[in-house]
Each structure stands twice: as C-alpha cells, then as structure tokens.
Amino acid sequence: MQNSFSVRLVVVSNRLPVSLARDDKGWTVKAGAGGLVTALAPVLMNRGGLWIGWAGAAADADLKKLLGDFSQDAGYDLHPVFLSQEEIGDYYHGFSNEIIWPLFHDFQARCNFKPAYWRSYLDVNLRFAEVTARHSRDSDYIWVHDYHLMHLAFMLRNMGVERNCGFFLHIPFPSPDIFLKLPWRDKIIRALLEYDLVGFQTHRDRRNFVECMEALVPDARHSGRGNIVSISWKNRTIRAGSFPISIDFNSFASMAAAKDVVKSAEEIREALRHRKIILGVDRLDYTKGIPERLESIRQLFLSYPDLCEKLTFVQIAVPSREVIPEYLALKTEIEQLVGEINGQFTRPGWIPIHYQYRSLPRRELVAYYRAADMALVTPLRDGMNLVAKEYCAANVTQSGMLFLSEFAGAAAQLQKVGATLVNPHDVEGVARAIQRGFYLDTRERHSRMAKLRDSIRRNNIFWWVDSFLQAAFARQLDDFPQDTVDFRTSTYE
Known part of the structure; x- marks a missing residue:
C-alpha cells in the first residue's frame, strides 16, 4: 500500500x-x-x-x-x-x-x-x-x-x-x-x-x-x-x-443493539431458563483469579442457599499459552473446581456453573454481555481489564451490575461511577456483594449502569x-x- x-x-x-x-x-x-x-x-x-x-x-x-x-x-x-x-x-x-x-x-x-x-x-x-x-x-x-x-x-x-x-x-x-x-x-x-x-x-x-x-x-x-x-x-x-x-464504546453499544445479537442474547437466557446470569470472561491466565472466583460462587450458594436455582454463573475462558505446563495445570484446576461445585449444588433442571473453554466470535461475546445480569471481573492483578468496560458498553438496557476487582486498573475509574469493588481473595466478601447485588433496587442498578456507561463513552x-x-x-x-x-x-x- x-x-x-x-x-x-x-x-x-x-x-x-x-x-x-x-x-x-x-x-x-x-x-x-x-x-x-x-x-x-x-x-x-x-x-x-x-x-x-x-x-x-x-x-x-x-x-x-x-x-x-x-x-x-x-x-x-x-x-x-x-x-x-x-x-x-x-x-x-x-x-x-x-x-x-x-x-x-x-x-x-x-x-x-x-x-x-x-x-x-x-x-x-x-x-x-x-x-x-x-x-x-x-x-x-x-x-x-x-x-x-x-x-x-x-x-x-x-x-x-x-x-x-x-x-x-x-x-x-x-x-x-x-x-x-x-x-x-x-x-x-x-x-x-x-x-x-x-x-x-x-x-x-x-x-x-x-x-x-x-x-x-x-x-x-x-x-x-x-x-x-x-x-x-x-x-x-x-x-x-x-x-x-479504553474501548470503542459505540462499536460495542451498536452491536449489542443489533437484531441478531438481541436474538442471540434471548436464546442464551432461554437456554438458562431466564435465571439471573453472572458472567465471567477471561483469557486463561493465573493473574485472572478464575479459581478464586469459582470458590466465591461456591461460597455464594453455601452462604445464601435461597439463591440456588435463581442464579447461573457462566465462565468463558479463552485459551492462552497452551504449550506451557503451568497453564495446562491451571486449566485442569479450573475444570476440577467446576466439576466439584456443580456436583455439590446441581439440582434437576439447574446447573450452577456453565464453563466454556474456547474463543468466542465478537458478536457471540457481545450477546453474552447483553444477556448477563451481572459481570464478575475479579483479576488478582490487571493493568486495566477491558472486559469490564466492554460489558458496560454492551449493557444497552442499563440493567446490569459490574463487580470489579479492586486490583484491576479499571477500578481507579469505575469505582467512582457505579462499579462494586471486591477483593478477589475474600471469597466471603465477593459472595456477600453478589447477594446484595441480586436484591438491589432496580432504579439503583439502572442509575449505576447509566453512570458507568457515560464514563466509558466519554473516556473511550x-x-x-x-x-x-x-x-x-x-x-x-x-x-x-x-x-x-x-x-x-x-x-x-
């Protein structure tokens, strides 16, 4: 050229x-x-x-x-x-x-x-x-x-x-x-x-x-x-x-509003029987805190059994550095935890954790963002973490909630405008935050997400x-x- x-x-x-x-x-x-x-x-x-x-x-x-x-x-x-x-x-x-x-x-x-x-x-x-x-x-x-x-x-x-x-x-x-x-x-x-x-x-x-x-x-x-x-x-x-x-806010927002994405999001919700969806999306890496996050989900259902069958956690892990033994060991650990927790809590017609180990095309990922009622973004340490911003941009209904690790770079910006900060090492604290978020007033959720989206839109x-x-x-x-x-x-x- x-x-x-x-x-x-x-x-x-x-x-x-x-x-x-x-x-x-x-x-x-x-x-x-x-x-x-x-x-x-x-x-x-x-x-x-x-x-x-x-x-x-x-x-x-x-x-x-x-x-x-x-x-x-x-x-x-x-x-x-x-x-x-x-x-x-x-x-x-x-x-x-x-x-x-x-x-x-x-x-x-x-x-x-x-x-x-x-x-x-x-x-x-x-x-x-x-x-x-x-x-x-x-x-x-x-x-x-x-x-x-x-x-x-x-x-x-x-x-x-x-x-x-x-x-x-x-x-x-x-x-x-x-x-x-x-x-x-x-x-x-x-x-x-x-x-x-x-x-x-x-x-x-x-x-x-x-x-x-x-x-x-x-x-x-x-x-x-x-x-x-x-x-x-x-x-x-x-x-x-x-x-x-940051991200291209308009790109994610417009894609989330597209008819095919809206339809895909509804199909996801239908497949999960319209239960509240908590979403985690991460590249498979030890910095992302996926095992700790799974333990928080276990603690959530132990501490708040009334939420069983009302919530489903979807974890998408994108393959990364598959040739490195350390990452293969992490993948095995995550899969074992998912099996343990599902075995502990599964009931007829309800599986608490849906785990996917694959890369998703952009439109499918945005459909999951749109379908999710909550996003659980809890890295142990992260420079920024754009998943948190992508989720908010795609939440065009402004009804979602963002739970964000205080050790993610995004926390410096988003804690002031509506994100709920959590310590990913504190599994009881994360579980407690999710439980409170589940029962949070609809208007409060809308207000928080509107502020989050406005901040990300301006600082794109x-x-x-x-x-x-x-x-x-x-x-x-x-x-x-x-x-x-x-x-x-x-x-x-």
Missing part, C-alpha cells in the same frame, strides 16, 4: 495485528484478536500508519503478498520482524512471560531469572529497532507498546537513529520492593528513560515507576503533579503519565489515543490525515 502522507504514526508491538496459519493450500492471514489490536487498528486505518511486529510465521511464508493483501483491506502497512524458534523460546516465552509478566503482576515466586533470557531479550529488541529504523523516517512518531520492547528506544539511540518515541505499558508497573528483585533492574529503568514519554494505565503505576527511578537513577529528577510529570535526566526531559486505555479508545499523542507529541488524531473512512462512527469486528 503506497503512503502519500507526510506525517505518520508508527506502532511497534511484539505481534503484528494478524495471525498466520498454514494448511494444505499454503499460508493464510487473518486479523488478530486482543485488546491492543482492537484499540489501534481503527486508529491507523487510512491515516498512513505503519505497524511493526513479529508475524508469527515461518520464513517460507510469502509474507510480502499476504501482508500486502491484508494492508489493502486494513488501511495501513505491516512490516514483519523475523524471530528464530530459539528467540521465541527465550525472548517471548522466557524473558517476557517467565520474568516480566509474573514480576509486574506481583507473582515474583513464579519468575525464572535465567540469564540467557535477558541476552535474547536484548538481541530481539535490537532486531525490532533495526526494522523500525529501516521503515520509519525522521518525521514519524514511534509508539512502542508493552513490556516486550522496553529497550527499543535505547537501541535506536545507540544506532544513532533519532526518532520521537513514546512507550505505553499495558500491564501494571510494580512497586520498588518487587521491581528491585529484577536482576537487570538498572538497565530496564534506564532504557525506559530513553523514551520521550512513558505511559502507564494508572496513577499508581506511574508513581511506582517514579519511585523505582529515584531508587536506581539518583541523578534523575522529577517535577510536576497531575496526570503527567516531568523527569530531567542526561540533559533531556522525559515525561511520565497515566493514560487508562479515541480519547485514550488523543490524550497520549497530545502528551507525547502535541498531536491529536485529527493531525493524522484520514482518507475515506470515519472510524469514529464505524463499527468494526
């Missing part, structure tokens, strides 16, 4: 927004899934944007044609980074997901601080920097995403490539007592200071970053208050700010992008010329 725009936004992330698969007929490419793709694809669309990332394919794939065809449809260019199987093992599965992921989510006991992982992480960050330098130009704005690529700006500067670079961390940033356990803590914190702007999900994350910086980089000084603070270091000014990510994905670009480059979305599609009002799937 030819680019005629002089101002371009370049997104760099671990993965391209596509998935490649091979069958008897060869390679095929499909649009990827996940929060980052959902957030940024419409932002780049027909605005001359680039996306750089690992394609997840073997070297024999005809990537030029596959990605070229996708680019024509998507409205932005894709540039792949190639990784070997060893690099995938050490950089991605190793450093990213056996060190940074558990450490930053307060699960330091799960960390594997293997030196080879660190060396591979640096090698891959250099590879990403080389591709970024090759395909970007001086006027571009480089927006790097997440913990896989914390060293990219450092690598660019070492190569003598000057670019305006912003970084956004989608997961939490830990407090000093946790971060300081990282063997490469000094190098990581200094690498992050090579960005012009470092963005976090919450004020707490930004505060943790500043405190870690003060402990490890004594010659760095910060000043300012509010969402963004300034940091002076090595004759440079770096800004650190909190920018809570486009507000998130605008706020980051304004802080990073004094730019807004409208500064990136658009060709033909007004994505602010379009519905995408």
